[in-house]
Amino acid sequence: MKYILMMNTMKAGHGVPAWPKKDLQAHIAFMMGLNKELHQRGELVSAEGLSFPDQAKLVRAGKDGRPITDGVFPESKEFLAGFWIVDVDSPERAYAIAAQISAAPGPGGAPLNMPIELRPVMSAPPQEML
Amino acid sequence: MKYILLMSGTRAGVAGYHAWSKHDIDAHMAVLHRINQDLTASGEFVATQGLADPGEAKVVRGEKNGMPVTDGIFPESKEFLLGYWIVDVANAERAYAIAAQICTAPGPGGKPTNMPIEVRQFATHASKSQ
Amino acid sequence: MKPWDQTSEHLLRELAPQVLGVVARRFREFSSAEDAVQEAMIAAFTQWPQQGIPDNPRGWLIQVSCRRMTDHVRSEITRRDRETAVAAEAESSPPTLPIEADMDPDDTLVLLFMCCHPALTPSSAIALTLRAVGGLTTAEIANAFLVPEATMAQRISRAKQTIKASGVPFRLPSPHERTERLPAVLHVLYLIFSEGYASSIGSHLLRLDLAREAIRLTRNIKALLPDNPEVAGLLALMLLTDARRAARTGPDEELIPLDKQDRTLWDRSEISEGTELLTAALSQSAVGLYQLQAAVAAVHDEAPTVEETDWPQILALYELLKQVASSPMVTLNHAIATAMVHGPARGLELLTALDRDPRIAGHYRLDAVRAHLLEKLGDHEAAIHHYRIAAARTTSMPERNYLMTQAARLASA
Numbered sequence: 001m002k003y004i005l006m007m008n009t010m011k012a013g014h015g016v017p018a019w020p021k022k023d024l025q026a027h028i029a030f031m032m033g034l035n036k037e038l039h040q041r042g043e044l045v046s047a048e049g050l051s052f053p054d055q056a057k058l059v060r061a062g063k064d065g066r067p068i069t070d071g072v073f074p075e076s077k078e079f080l081a082g083f084w085i086v087d088v089d090s091p092e093r094a095y096a097i098a099a100q101i102s103a104a105p106g107p108g109g110a111p112l113n114m115p116i117e118l119r120p121v122m123s124a125p126p127q128e129m130l
Numbered sequence: 131m132k133y134i135l136l137m138s139g140t141r142a143g144v145a146g147y148h149a150w151s152k153h154d155i156d157a158h159m160a161v162l163h164r165i166n167q168d169l170t171a172s173g174e175f176v177a178t179q180g181l182a183d184p185g186e187a188k189v190v191r192g193e194k195n196g197m198p199v200t201d202g203i204f205p206e207s208k209e210f211l212l213g214y215w216i217v218d219v220a221n222a223e224r225a226y227a228i229a230a231q232i233c234t235a236p237g238p239g240g241k242p243t244n245m246p247i248e249v250r251q252f253a254t255h256a257s258k259s260q
Numbered sequence: 261m262k263p264w265d266q267t268s269e270h271l272l273r274e275l276a277p278q279v280l281g282v283v284a285r286r287f288r289e290f291s292s293a294e295d296a297v298q299e300a301m302i303a304a305f306t307q308w309p310q311q312g313i314p315d316n317p318r319g320w321l322i323q324v325s326c327r328r329m330t331d332h333v334r335s336e337i338t339r340r341d342r343e344t345a346v347a348a349e350a351e352s353s354p355p356t357l358p359i360e361a362d363m364d365p366d367d368t369l370v371l372l373f374m375c376c377h378p379a380l381t382p383s384s385a386i387a388l389t390l391r392a393v394g395g396l397t398t399a400e401i402a403n404a405f406l407v408p409e410a411t412m413a414q415r416i417s418r419a420k421q422t423i424k425a426s427g428v429p430f431r432l433p434s435p436h437e438r439t440e441r442l443p444a445v446l447h448v449l450y451l452i453f454s455e456g457y458a459s460s461i462g463s464h465l466l467r468l469d470l471a472r473e474a475i476r477l478t479r480n481i482k483a484l485l486p487d488n489p490e491v492a493g494l495l496a497l498m499l500l501t502d503a504r505r506a507a508r509t510g511p512d513e514e515l516i517p518l519d520k521q522d523r524t525l526w527d528r529s530e531i532s533e534g535t536e537l538l539t540a541a542l543s544q545s546a547v548g549l550y551q552l553q554a555a556v557a558a559v560h561d562e563a564p565t566v567e568e569t570d571w572p573q574i575l576a577l578y579e580l581l582k583q584v585a586s587s588p589m590v591t592l593n594h595a596i597a598t599a600m601v602h603g604p605a606r607g608l609e610l611l612t613a614l615d616r617d618p619r620i621a622g623h624y625r626l627d628a629v630r631a632h633l634l635e636k637l638g639d640h641e642a643a644i645h646h647y648r649i650a651a652a653r654t655t656s657m658p659e660r661n662y663l664m665t666q667a668a669r670l671a672s673a
Binding site for chain 1: 187244
Binding site: 015016017018019020021024025028029032049051052054055 | 512513514648649651652653654655657660661664665667668669671672
């Protein structure tokens with residue numbers, strides 16, 4: 001069964017985290033190690049990062065169908081930083097992976113305890129989009 | 131250049147959608163389906179995915195002992211990711227144009243839903259330097 | 261029958277454009293011929309590893325391709341008009357012996373010019389070139405660019421429709437046309453190389469080495485145009501850049517910039533081949549874009565240590581490049597070279613002109629270079645600031661990680 005695991009980033013305008021180099025490297029290494037592990041276990045369908053939210057655009061269609069790109073995001077909006085799609089045998093396994101991601105090390109090497117949102121992915125084609 | 135186009139909605143919004151007539155839902159789906167076909171024909175389609183109903187969303191955090199703590203409680207106002215498209219296009223303008231097309235998919239009574247679509251560029255695993 | 265081994269894939273790919281040349285000329289049609297050859301290639305990839313390589317592999321491919329073509333032609337006629345299906349179509353049935361005399365050594369060149377036709381978008385030209393000239397399968401190309409196979413198939417199909425609509429015949433362009441259109445061909449090959457080299461960072465994800473493919477195709481065109489200095493320059497540039505591949509990625513897959521690379525990991529044979537090619541090319545006529553870029557790469561590659569890099573030479577080359585092909589990226593690199601020769605303050609001055617250039621203002625590389633020069637100047641706070649801005653702006657994960665790490669390094673210093 002396929003799940004999407006979503007990680008959010010800080011709001012736009014906050015810039016990149018300013019952690020000490022050692023902690024930054026540990027975080028990067030952790031994420032890479034996790035992806036490698038999931039890949040070896042055959043559970044990783046995809047792992048993607050998104051560019052920073054500063055360049056995010058909220059698009060609507062104008063009267064003529066042409067895009068209007070100056071939409072303003074709500075103050076409280078959480079931006080997606082990246083996501084994983086995993087193919088696992090049980091929901092419990094998906095939760096365990098999400099917990100691993102959540103516990104990725106941050107400043108001082110302490111687990112970040114990020115909230116990771118999890119949802120099944122529709123296995124049927126786009127008919128199930130909404 | 132790869133972009134992700136994100137469609138989000140609140141639980142109230144999704145409930146509203148479920149209240150559409152079957153005719154309106156089919157018409158909406160037909161337009162989205164056609165957009166997907168056009169994107170394949172133009173050589174720009176990478177992926178599209180629908181996510182399960184927000185009611186099935188969970189948030190997971192990792193405890194120090196690695197055990198997942200799951201929670202299904204979200205604020206009323208929370209915008210859930212409902213689905214996304216990933217496209218490979220020549221430039222950002224093309225990504226916005228595709229997003230605008232998605233916005234014009236018809237809703238109840240055939241009027242465009244004009245739900246805004248968030249457009250974000252993918253981060254690549256590649257690097258052009260050195 | 262020869263057994264299939266690790267050189268067989270390479271052989272098959274080399275044969276593809278030769279086979280396509282024969283089939284396209286025999287049927288006087290490029291688009292369907294290309295599909296037919298692709299089908300024959302896939303058949304070969306499926307059968308030969310198990311059954312062994314035929315004694316005349318090229319003949320085999322020609323035969324199978326021709327059979328596919330006839331099948332298509334027959335079913336096309338049947339579809340269009342059952343009643344008047346003409347037996348005369350039988351004259352295009354495949355020969356029992358392959359007609360090797362049909363082969364023309366210029367075919368690869370014809371194909372390259374066709375696939376890099378100016379009417380095509382860069383991504384279309386790249387896809388079509390890799391398939392028709394490179395002999396790669398659609399699936400391989402799709403994987404290299406991380407798109408679904410159906411999407412890549414469509415790109416190639418549309419590219420062929422564009423070529424058909426342009427009416428370009430299957431023959432070598434006139435010498436005048438060749439001179440005019442060669443830059444487009446070289447540009448496509450350069451783009452393939454760039455894509456491949458950029459992706460070699462996350463190389464465990466990809467099965468196909470696009471950079472090596474680009475080098476192979478450029479070698480082929482060099483063999484056909486041995487006296488063309490820009491072709492030689494491009495091949496030199498590719499080799500001199502590819503030579504550094506092993507050193508640019510660290511043990512944790514982190515990006516290692518040129519000035520920090522372990523030069524013992526550089527490929528000396530690629531460097532000497534590139535340098536030789538360059539020397540020969542430079543001894544000829546006017547100096548072109550690829551030769552100049554190759555010359556810069558050669559200066560870097562020849563320095564035994566980063567401290568011994570001949571920066572005045574590099575600066576002179578960038579001054580030339582600014583005249584030959586000015587661009588914001590050239591200006592950026594010129595600023596770096598200026599900084600290395602005349603000090604970081606002078607380099608930073610040159611960057612201010614770019615702030616007003618809409619092509620690059622706000623681009624992450626401008627902030628990254630600025631940060632680098634500010635660090636050399638000793639203004640750490642400003643450097644950290646710009647490293648972080650650059651990190652937030654780049655769409656490359658390895659670059660983002662690198663830039664964040666630089667900021668962190670300075671912040672804890």
